[in-house]
Amino acid sequence: MSTRNLKALFRPKSIAVIGASNAPKSIGALVMRNLLRSEFAGPVMPVTPDHPSVAGVLAYPDVACLPQAPDLALVCVQKPETIPGILSTLAERGTKAACIMTAGLHLVRNDDGTTKLDEALAVAQANDMRLLGPNSMGILVPSIGLNASYAHESALPGKLAFVSQSGALCTAVLDWARDKEIGFSHFIHLGDTEGVDFGDVLDYLGSDPMTRAILLYVETIHERRGFMSAARAAARNKPVLAIKAGRSREGARAAASHTGALAGSDAVFDAAMRRAGMLRVHDIEEIFGAVETLARARPMKGKRLAVLTNGGGIGVIAADDLSEMGGELAALPDDVIEKLDAILPLNWSHGNPVDIGGDADGERYVKTLNILTDSKLVDAVLVMHAPTALSDPSDVAVAVIKCCKDKPRANVMTCWVGATAVSHARHMFSGAGIPTYDTPRAAIQAFTHLIQYRKNQELLMEVPNSAPTDFIPDTRRARFLIESALSKGGGTLNEHEAKSVLEAYGIPTVETHVAPTPAMAGRIARGMNGPVALKILSPQILHKSDVGGVMLNLQGDFEVEKAAHQMLDRVKEVYPEATIEGFTVQTMARRPGAVELIAGVATDPVFGPVLMFGQGGIAVEVIADRAMALPPLNMNLAAEVISRTRVSRLLEGYRGRPPANRQAIQLTLVQLSQLVIDFPEIIELDINPLFADAQGVLALDARITVAAARPGTERLAIRPYPKELEEWFTMTDGRKTLLRPIRPEDEPNHHVFLSKLTPEDIRFRFFGLVHELPHTEMARLTQIDYDREMAFIGEVDGPDGTKETLGVVRTVTDPDNEKAEFAIVVRSDLKGSGLGKRLLVKMIEYCRSRGTHGIAGQVLRDNPRMLKFVQHLGFIPTRTIDGDIVEVELDLHKEPPTGPDPTA
The missing domain is CATH 3.40.630.30 (Gcn5-related N-acetyltransferase (GNAT))
Structure with missing residues (x-):
């Protein structure tokens, strides 16, 4: 990542348009039109051999004839094969930034097999030139009158920076934002992101005093470590929000393990956003609503919301949306109820939502709002109003605005439902800096944005708990097992080997032995106390229960040997091509009431190793209850991962079952994090099921897949403790x-x-x-x-x-x-x-x-x-x-x- 010469790209003092044209609707003509209309203060120099002037401005036949070296070159020539030569000449003149608007450089090949894109990037790297694109629509910086783009619309000046990989989305956002009177500090289309990428721009905008918040539209990330470092640095200074394309499960990578199957790229991106302290949203209107909320609302301390309304229906809708989106209706204590009884009509709702009646005027709103904001059990208040013939929406708005000014620390949001009758009230709230929304759902969504943003920021700021016990991994033992597998060409460690690796890192496992034959399985069972579980051992059979490869509660050598013969016959019939290496015999884990969990590691093609946690068992993919996290983890981060799953509620205990030992579960995730840091060869890992109860955790089944890898931590999105x-x-x-x-x-x-x-x-x-x-x-x-x-x-x-x-x-x-x-x-x-x-x-x-x-x-x-x-x-x-x-x-x-x- 580098901000070198980005000032020449985003705040140029002179511009050359290479490929400028008078041809209607050509990129060269549109770029010249936009530059001249935006009243850019510096010289604009069109370069073309076809016209003596472009848009009334003297043109130059080639770059060598330019009277000065431009800070920024906008390259929009029609022939991509000419671009490397153009860049070389620009570099010789001293130009340090270029925006390549031409597409198709990667399609034109040289005789040696390289492409014109490779050649262009080599020229830029050799000359310290920054390239935006190729296939970029351009750059808009309204504060300096810069519209270096072929967009159909200019941008209004403002404090938001928008950075996108999609040109079509750029034009749509420009159109949408102008209608909403939303302005920008920077509007940047990255194009194919072969030169300047998200990390570079985040570093630049993160320290730009003219930018209040950064909005991203992301399709792909090319450099995980640089992106995460830049994102975390920028998010400490100002809100960073992102939309990610490709959220469907179909985008997930095919994998052999449960963890790999569940680790879709979208879930991993979500985990990366959380870890970076950013906020993820899912559509354009939501991203602008969210940034306005973060800019106007006060920091949120909790998720308890009071809903104040003059209509029961809209209050119930808000409550339903709140429940669906993970918020919480504040429970009103008796003293608050008593205070409300004293000022409200007898027919008020006597609960939350607080329905104060369709005839409520500004005074009734203010008295109620004062009581709710004074309660320590209320974190925020959503004030709602539906137009009626009995009260004036604008008069109520004036009263609410005055109340908010008198209570500057109160977190108040407003939702005046309707259209014409309430539009003036909404404008008054916007002018007063109070967040306001058109619908209950939009208001509740904004409230949950505040909650999620606070959580993500806390991940950057929390002091981690120490591990309940220090664990010193036996890396030598783990290394021997992994290298043994690699010496055979890699692949999947068998269950016994995988459990041995986990034991080396302090994760408790059930006693497991390997038997090459049914007779040996019987003899092993005879030496074990109590019933045993028998499982088939085969590198091809990853999900043993699917082929009848698991039998439980077997007693004695005769029963085990008989079951092994039957299992062998059954597996050979169902899966004849599988190589059978024998059986594993393990102690039956007697943990009544234990919760079945899954914990594991997968390798994401963008962000590298990721950890997964959720509800386990044979239906793990169907249940699909999982949360992802990027290593390295500490105890606090592990606790946050667990809290994002539905199964976390089962871990709290219910119907006489004591709570599970959460510290033991957190420590397991920390141990897995350290394991994947220490061994880059691990590409997938499954513990399923992982029993968890008040006693701690116990790994019943495990699988590890390894492949040759270069040593070091470069594959990790976040550099671990050195x-x-x-x-x-x-x-x-x-x-x-x-x-x-x-x-x-x-x-x-x-x-x-x-x-x-x-x-x-x-x-x-x-x-x-x-x-x-x-x-x-x-x-x-x-x-x-x-x-x-x-x-x-x-x-x-x-x-x-x-x-x-x-x-x-x-x-x-x-x-x-x-x-x-x-x-x-x-x-x-x-x-x-x-x-x-x-x-x-x-x-x-x-x-x-x-x-x-x-x-x-x-x-x-x-x-x-x-x-x-x-x-x-x-x-x-x-x-x-x-x-x-x-x-x-x-x-x-x-x-x-x-x-x-x-x-x-």
Whole structure:
């Protein structure tokens, strides 16, 4: 991902139109018309050998004849084979951005088998040129009068950015938005996304002060790691909403396992959106409704909604929609009922929805609204009104608006149902910044958007729980089993091997033995206490019960051996081509009341490994109760995955059955997450059923499919905790300190660390007095994206056995990996311990290994110790800011200096 030269693409000062034309309805003519009509302030230079001028503007026969190098070139020539040469000439002139509107470059092949698209991309890469497209409709930036597109309609100025892979959708949205008077900061058609893609644009727009929210229409994602990093960074700054095409099950990848069959690409995309803190919607009107809701409504603390209405019918419709969409009607306590009784007619509904009667005027609305917003059991109020002959909609609106101004912290939404009679009231609500909707369903949908957006943002901000027990996986044992399977060409591990891998990662499994013959199965059963389960063992038979390959509650060797012979005959008849390797004999798991779950791993073609959890059993695909998540997982993220399934309610216990041990289930998902991180060879994994009850979990059946893979974590959409960067360091006082990357779990210790800094430490680090950082800011410091940021802490064991943070160094790197901004702070009582120097040297080594070009930081002028310290490590003062802040930089291409440390 890179934002390099994107300013030339989205805020150009000069433009050349290559392929400009006077031919009616040609792309070259439409682009020139739009550029000239939009009153772009810079020069527009048409390039064509066919006309001396285009649209009244002097034309140039070729790029070489241009009087200056354009910031942006709009390439709309008819012959795609000419485009690589055009780009080469533009690059020689110094152009740094081009939008290729021509389609079909990938269809024109060179003699060596490459395409003109390959050639064009190679030219761009060699010359640091940014390409939008090919097959792009163009770019609109209304604030600078830029309509560099062949769209039929211009865009109004606004604060929303719209980025789409579909040109047809772009034109439809432009038409729709103009009718709704919705404006844009940027309107971008990515086209085939061969050059600039979603990650690049998200990085640019995420820090653009003119953009309030980002709206995406997504068909495909090309670069999972870059997309997720950019999406998470942008979503921390402003709302990011997405529509994803291809939601049907038919788009799912065919797979051998239950997990693979259930892991449709749409469900995985949904999981990615949640993890990135974004909000997913499903149509155009919904996306604009959602962004208006997020912009106008206050942050939602819960999902308890009170519905205030003057008509029972519309209130019931809202309640039904709320139940369907996962919201919750607030339960009104007795004291609220009593207060409402005192101000409302006898015939009011005495419950929620609060129907206050068709004759309700503004005063009655306001008194009721005050009572509801004052209740701590109500998170938001939807105020509804249907026009009647007994009250005026606009008068009621005026009263509600005044009430909302008097209670700025109350979360109030409005729905004035109707058309002409209520249109003025809706305009008043919009003008007052109060969310308003035409229908009950639209209002409830907006409320659920707020709930979901809050949840997704919490996934970025929550402090994860620690695992209930530390587990140290036996990676050597798991590696032996997986490599044994790979040595045979890969494929599916048998049940016994798969369970052994799970056991190596601390997941409890039922006792299982392998028997090559019916006689051996009988002998094994004789040595086991109690009844056993007998299962066929075959690499081709993935769902054993489908072919009669499972028999339960068998007693003794005779019964088991007899059942094995019968099973063998039956399976050979049903599945004659299957290779039978024998049988598995396992202890019957006696767990009355246990819930059957499924947990597993699948590999998505876009986002890589994903984890799946849901209700298990033989009807798992029919039930289709599952939730997906991207690794890595911690305990909080695992809990969130479980909460999104219907079976989670069964885990709470019912009819005398105690609740299941949720921590054990969460830990299982965390263990699976670590397993798939450690072993890129695992492409699918099933545990079905996974029994769960108050005692914990037990894996009854398991399957793992492996294939050769390159080592490393690049296949993961989110970079996991880089444990390989941990090291031990001995301070000058002899204490051993663990230097490691920061983790989200470090937030509590970071608060303690900050509290132990001296006022001078704090001033030098934060350039001011900071007594305590709020949770949101501390979460930003401890929950980092290891692809974009790094923070190393020094940690020792405290006197009471807890961990203690002594110092921290951090960097944030720009998307181009050009420069990293650093900051470091170590407790004052540890000055001279060597910890600060080792932390900063470790960070310099890390940034150098990533190929970062340089590190920069800011030091207060009255902190001479720090200035000497960083200069000793090779940093050079470059400028002074506001007279008291010195900016220092280190060129990472140069080797660090040697010599004594002046601060030692």
